[in-house]
Amino acid sequence: MEESELVLRLRNRDKSALSYLYDKYNAALYGVASRIIKNDDITDEVLQDVFVKIWNKIDKYDASKGRFFTWMMNLTRNAAIDKLRSKEISRSSKTDSIDDYVYTFDRENSTEMSTDAIGVKTLMDSLVEDQKFILQKIYFEGFTHAEIAEEYDIPLGTVKSRLRSALNHMRKRVA
Numbered sequence: 001m002e003e004s005e006l007v008l009r010l011r012n013r014d015k016s017a018l019s020y021l022y023d024k025y026n027a028a029l030y031g032v033a034s035r036i037i038k039n040d041d042i043t044d045e046v047l048q049d050v051f052v053k054i055w056n057k058i059d060k061y062d063a064s065k066g067r068f069f070t071w072m073m074n075l076t077r078n079a080a081i082d083k084l085r086s087k088e089i090s091r092s093s094k095t096d097s098i099d100d101y102v103y104t105f106d107r108e109n110s111t112e113m114s115t116d117a118i119g120v121k122t123l124m125d126s127l128v129e130d131q132k133f134i135l136q137k138i139y140f141e142g143f144t145h146a147e148i149a150e151e152y153d154i155p156l157g158t159v160k161s162r163l164r165s166a167l168n169h170m171r172k173r174v175a
Contacts (some may be wrong), residue, residue, distance in 0.1 A: 003068045011056045018055055025069070027078045036080035046083050050076045123170050130165035134159055 001009075002022060009017035029050060034043045053075055061071050123131055137143040145163070149156040 007058065007061060007063070007068055010055065013033060018051070021054065022051060025072060027136055028069075029072060032073055032076045033080040036077065037084060042083060043080075045151070046079050047076070050079050064151065126173060127166050131162050132170065134162040135166045138163060 001017075006017055006021060010021065026047070030043060030047055033050070034040070036045045037046060050072070054072060057075075061068060065071075084162045124135065127135065134148065137148050138145070143151075145156060146161050148154060148159050
């Protein structure tokens with residue numbers, strides 16, 4: 001099928017044209033997205049979104065500005081970059097608890113050491129809730145000061161003050 005015919009059929013809401021589009025361009029667009037995202041599940045999700053976008057925004061395609069494939073490739077690239085920058089992706093790497101970071105498994109002796117054994121949990125429990133919250137988000141979940149301020153509507157200066165207070169309190173308890 002010629003590109004112009006495919007575009008015309010898509011504009012006329014021909015579902016068989018969408019099926020043809022998917023069969024013909026799925027692999028190429030997947031390649032574009034996977035080079036940016038590097039996670040198969042998220043790439044699949046982005047690709048699905050791209051085909052829905054193509055279907056819904058086909059009237060915005062202008063043949064005088066470039067080829068249809070180039071337009072689809074740009075949609076895919078932009079969608080992949082947007083997904084990579086999204087809060088969902090940055091948050092997914094920030095969901096581990098303190099125990100996930102502090103538990104240690106010694107394979108030779110098959111022993112497990114918890115946060116209680118090394119005193120981190122006790123130190124954390126000695127903090128006031130606001131300090132504990134900030135420390136948890138920054139050191140164990142990977143948030144930046146600015147991300148905490150924005151996401152939890154806390155002034156940036158307050159985030160920094162609470163962190164400084166928490167660290168000073170913990171230093172005094174350890175010393």
